[in-house]
Amino acid sequence: AQKVTQAQTEISVVEKEDVTLDCVYETRDTTYYLFWYKQPPSGELVFLIRRNSFDEQNEISGRYSWNFQKSTSSFNFTITASQVVDSAVYFCALSEVAMNSGYSTLTFGKGTMLLVSP
Amino acid sequence: NAGVMQNPRHLVRRRGQEARLRCSPMKGHSHVYWYRQLPEEGLKFMVYLQKENIIDESGMPKERFSAEFPKEGPSILRIQQVVRGDSAAYFCASSPQKTGNGYTFGSGTRLTVV
Numbered sequence: 001a002q003k004v005t006q007a008q009t010e011i012s013v014v015e016k017e018d019v020t021l022d023c024v025y026e027t028r029d030t031t032y033y034l035f036w037y038k039q040p041p042s043g044e045l046v047f048l049i050r051r052n053s054f055d056e057q058n059e060i061s062g063r064y065s066w067n068f069q070k071s072t073s074s075f076n077f078t079i080t081a082s083q084v085v086d087s088a089v090y091f092c093a094l095s096e097v098a099m100n101s102g103y104s105t106l107t108f109g110k111g112t113m114l115l116v117s118p
Numbered sequence: 119n120a121g122v123m124q125n126p127r128h129l130v131r132r133r134g135q136e137a138r139l140r141c142s143p144m145k146g147h148s149h150v151y152w153y154r155q156l157p158e159e160g161l162k163f164m165v166y167l168q169k170e171n172i173i174d175e176s177g178m179p180k181e182r183f184s185a186e187f188p189k190e191g192p193s194i195l196r197i198q199q200v201v202r203g204d205s206a207a208y209f210c211a212s213s214p215q216k217t218g219n220g221y222t223f224g225s226g227t228r229l230t231v232v
Contacts, residue, residue, distance in 0.1 A: 105151065110160040
């Protein structure tokens with residue numbers, strides 16, 4: 001069974017600090033996708049990134065960067081120079097394709113609440 | 119092209135009433151997924167539907183919960199005789215194909231049972 005662990009329940013930082021959110025996953029499949037979502041206080045889910053299991057290149061998007069390490073089954077997320085608007089709950093998720101059916105569902109971690117104070 | 123539309127955004131029901139949550143997928147998307155977010159929990163898969171068919175309802179509670187995605191109109195998640203433990207955020211996602219790699223989530227419906 002697939003599993004996603006976000007060990008950090010809550011992180012507090014001061015504005016402009018860098019912060020890394022950890023995500024460790026378990027899967028038996030060789031083909032899978034990993035996601036990060038942001039849930040701000042308003043409650044909606046904002047898609048941040050999708051990575052497939054064959055692409056281990058790290059990715060940078062503005063102040064956001066992601067480090068995918070297949071050897072340690074981790075997909076960590078770093079925010080550089082954090083801002084108050086980054087305060088949110090961040091979810092890591094894993095998508096696997098169900099055997100013989102061709103469809104996939106997402107398994108989410110429990111989320112990490114990030115609080116950035118001025 | 120509008121995104122995934124969920125309504126209502128907030129729903130308050132008294133114990134024992136019925137709750138109906140609606141989800142209109144993105145144009146051209148024929149696959150709908152429902153997820154539930156209980157307080158202090160991550161999101162959990164409930165049900166996957168294609169037009170007029172329930173494909174996987176392994177995450178749905180066995181009683182009181184049902185889902186449909188008719189040929190015309192939105193997908194509906196129906197909760198009969200709600201209890202306080204049903205209070206949660208319910209998210210719908212749609213995709214244009216089976217594999218959920220192109221998921222788009224709606225803004226969710228927050229159900230409060232009083």
